[in-house]
Amino acid sequence: xxxxxxxxKIQKYDEKKVEExxxxxxxxxETEEYKEWKKKYDGREDDDTxxxxxxxxxxxxxxxxxxxKNEMGLRIADSVSRANPADGEVQAKCLGLFIKYDKSDLxxxxxxxIITNCTSHPKSERAIQKFVEYSKKAEFKDKDCYxxxxxxxxAWDKAKQERxxxxxxxxxxxxxxxxxxxxxxxxxxxxxxxxxxRLWNHDQAMKTHKTLLKHGDEASAKTFFSTAQKVYEYSPYxxxxxKDIK
Numbered sequence: 001x002x003x004x005x006x007x008x009k010i011q012k013y014d015e016k017k018v019e020e021x022x023x024x025x026x027x028x029x030e031t032e033e034y035k036e037w038k039k040k041y042d043g044r045e046d047d048d049t050x051x052x053x054x055x056x057x058x059x060x061x062x063x064x065x066x067x068x069k070n071e072m073g074l075r076i077a078d079s080v081s082r083a084n085p086a087d088g089e090v091q092a093k094c095l096g097l098f099i100k101y102d103k104s105d106l107x108x109x110x111x112x113x114i115i116t117n118c119t120s121h122p123k124s125e126r127a128i129q130k131f132v133e134y135s136k137k138a139e140f141k142d143k144d145c146y147x148x149x150x151x152x153x154x155a156w157d158k159a160k161q162e163r164x165x166x167x168x169x170x171x172x173x174x175x176x177x178x179x180x181x182x183x184x185x186x187x188x189x190x191x192x193x194x195x196x197x198r199l200w201n202h203d204q205a206m207k208t209h210k211t212l213l214k215h216g217d218e219a220s221a222k223t224f225f226s227t228a229q230k231v232y233e234y235s236p237y238x239x240x241x242x243k244d245i246k
Contacts, residue, residue, distance in 0.1 A: 010065050010073075018066060025059050073097070078106055085113045088121025095127050104138040107131060108145045115152045122172040125163055126180050128156060169194035171201050175208045178215075185220050188212070192227060199231065206237050 013021075028034055037056055055061055065073050074097065081094040091113045098107035111131040114124050132153070140146040167173035167187045174191035177184040188208060192198060198205070205228050212221035225238060233240040 010062070013066060021062070021066075025063075028057065028059070074101060074103060074106070081106070081110055081113070086117040088114065088118035088124055091118055092121070092123035092127040095131060099130060099134045102138070104134075104140050105142040105145065107134065107138070108140055108142060108149060111149050112145055112152075115149060115156050119156070119159065120163070120166065122170070122176045125160075126176050128153075129180060167191060169196070171195045171198060171204045171208060175204065175211060178208075178211060182215055182217065185212070185217060188220070189224065192224065202232050202235060202237075205232065209238075 041054065077094045077097045080090055084090040091110045095107055095110035095114070098104075098110060108131075111128060114121070114127055118124050131149070135146075135149075163173070164177065164187070167177050167184070168190050171188075171191045174184065174187040178188050192205070192208070195201065205224075209221055209224050209228065212218075212224055228235070229238045229240055232238045233242040234245065236243045
């Protein structure tokens with residue numbers, strides 16, 4: 001999962017960020033640490049990567065991953081997706097990556113995994129919505145996989161009411177449904193009041209508040225913040241009364 005998050009983060013780097021990283025890498029190559037490593041590596045007796053790490057600072061992997069034309073990031077996502085067919089978060093992140101790089105059959109397999117194994121995961125609703133939109137213009141070589149997804153879509157749509165009901169008391173589900181449709185803001189408020197795990201979901205509360213702001217719903221964000229401030233007394237983010245207590 002950590003690798004997937006890193007890949008998604010790296011792919012958002014713009015040209016300015018990439019140039020900054022290249023300059024940082026060039027500066028590193030002038031350090032004594034790098035020169036000492038290069039001297040030892042160039043004089044190595046064999047290619048044992050445990051004894052002679054060819055990429056000790058990870059720069060090679062970073063630049064290879066920045067440019068997904070060499071398929072490195074997609075290969076990792078493909079492997080992770082295959083190994084975790086019932087992990088909703090993994091499948092949703094992989095699906096997004098496959099769609100971004102127009103890997104239709106990989107996207108179809110991830111969508112199939114979600115519909116089959118991850119129906120109640122918070123990220124499933126938005127992931128399948130993305131796939132449905134993508135499928136309108138994509139071409140699929142694996143016809144059986146695509147048929148499997150389309151055959152199951154009616155049942156998926158029919159179960160939407162159940163997923164919405166689940167969001168009434170789940171902060172994570174409500175957060176994702178709000179991303180799908182801003183009219184679901186009432187679910188966000190309801191979920192925060194009813195989620196039995198909200199005391200342990202400070203990070204989810206922060207994400208939700210930031211999403212409300214990002215979508216321009218300042219009134220709801222203000223109400224959410226005020227309520228959260230009372231719940232998370234020690235939170236620096238929500239400026240709780242006890243935020244300064246160590």
